[in-house]
Amino acid sequence: MVIVGRAELLELIDTLVRVPRGNSETTGNPVLVLEGYGGAGRTTVLEQALDRWQRRTPTVLVRPLERPYDQYNPARPVLAAAMLGLSMDLPGFPIAFPRIVVAQLAINENFTDVPATEHRERLRTVLNRYRDRAALVGFIGDLVGLAGAQAANIKVPGAAVIAPTLSEHLSNLVVARLTRGRLITKITWGSAVSWYGHQDLGLRADAETVLVELAIKAASEDPEIRRGVDDLLISAFLADLRNSAARVAGRPSNVVVLLDDGDVPAAVAFTSALLRSRKAMAAAGSSLTDPLTLITTSSGVLAEELDGQVPAAATWTPRQRADPAARDAWARLSLSDLSEFEVKTLAKEVTAIEADRIGAQVYRLTEGHPSATGYVLNRIRQARQRADDLEALLRDNHAGPGTAVQRHLLGLFARDLHPRKQLDESILDALVTVSAARTKGDALRLLTLLPSEFGGRSPLFRSPTLWSAPTEDGVLPAFARRMGLRELAGRTRDTPPGWDRVFGTLLDTVGSGDRASRLHYTRLLHGGGAIVDELAGLLSTSDTSEWLTLFDEIVEISDPRRPDAALIDGSDHATSPAEHIAVLLAVAPAIESDLRITTVRRREILCARAAHSFDRLADHATDRTPILLRANEYHDCARRSR
16 A cells, blocks of 8 residues: 555554553553545545554444434444454454443343332343353344444445354454353353442442443433433443453553544544543543544544533644653644645656656646545546546546536535535535635625525534635635636536626625735636736836735636636737736636646746746836746746746
8 A cells, every 4th residue: 555645644643552662551542633624535544544553453443424323322333333343353462341241231121111129130130141151142243233334344345234254253252252262151240340330430339220320321312411321331441441451461552443434423422422531530530541542533523522521632743743642632633635746656656757747737736635636646547538638537527427527526525514424416516606705704705695504604614624714714725616616617507606696796795995806706707807907007006015915816716717718828919017917817827727738838838928927017016026036936937847
């Protein structure tokens, strides 16, 4: 497996998994949350971590969306999947879950049909029934069904459920761990039951009463009670891991749970219960630790869900954070896009000889968006498109007639806005519409063009990672905006609204003092010619550096309709300041992102033309120096293109 752009992150995860030599009691394993927008490569990191550790330490990758969500048992299917995945064969580190099994036995029993005076006797009857090995194997088999295919390391590839033979094998494994491999027919639950009396917190509760209460309240619809049930179950889970790890001499590594789709309710319930349980242990002054390393993923929503339940998370980067001994409860780490060099490195899988050229072209399209980069390189590798015709690649069908590649790539962002991470066409269409906006504040002015479900509090506007900032100044990723504008330009009907209506709305509602947005939207609605005279007047009267900043905001993205194509593809005959500004309005964005500019020679010519026009404009500016410096940048661009 080629790992590009994530080596430092995987090394960071390694430090959280490894146990310092001679100090297996060291605590400080925070929950690590990998954050990023759709297609940022969060799941890929988990899969790479699974590949690195699953043969070295008990490791499970849990995918909660493999099962329908049960609002009354949010954390329990995830807990069952984690328990079963960690029970797979791994020599030298057998993990047993007696406390969790006892809890599941109690929860599975109905205590409401007998008087309270008989609850204790009913519990003892249940536990005695499942002292029998064969009966317990059957019960664990039912738990395997509860976990379904969530645990990636026990899922049969391509199967919707776990195969019966594997289910039976896993059930026997779990029971064998409870008896430490001894072929006894009767199982003793004494220490597992007694734990519920003290819970490693120094409590003096009656263990059987706690288990009965757990069984009765596990079915509660009250969110606070459900959280209490989850906390107790996760505490039992950690205690089982702690006791299993204590039997491993010189343990070199922790147990690893990799939890994908960390924003879905089942994952949030599991993670929050884990953090609350550790917080309770710390508050009780307990010196006990647990050997669990939990890595989960999020679009940023998880932090909002946990606000007020646990202290705020630390913020890490792979380079800044390499010491697992600190006492952070949890930490957030934003996944970065790939650099141009990293994209060129990935392009070596297409061809080693032309990797730099292909990588540069792909990076110019995707700006390093991980999933889009991998997708485009794979299409090129399959020889279905040429690397120098990415324009045709985007227009081509994704996987058959009906969906163009560019819409599929934009769907990578849209999926992350759906509660079950599914592609919803209405979300995708709404994303296309708001891609016209320069900022989140401008996008909110398009609400009248969106279906009623897309209010200001919808995931489309609340996503902490889709927008660069939670305020109205936040912007979409440039790649998402470019794909959205391409889709918007292709709309032939007015439902959803087309190009003219969307940009007309933005232009009609722009703030009176927001000159940059007004000129930006005017250019995209009417072409560069509509704003040339105003820019020419400002050049000769305003601060030159401010003029250049304004110009950059106006041309920050290319128009996929190419209304100024004649100025880009034709010869340069500009003589007046207005004509030179018209050339720059067309050429500057084309140099950066017009996919029709494919050859080195064509890019060199356009850079030279931009340099020439800036040179000529210097004579008409209030300060020549900033304009001449910009001209020099384009002279350098022309030389680099050779």
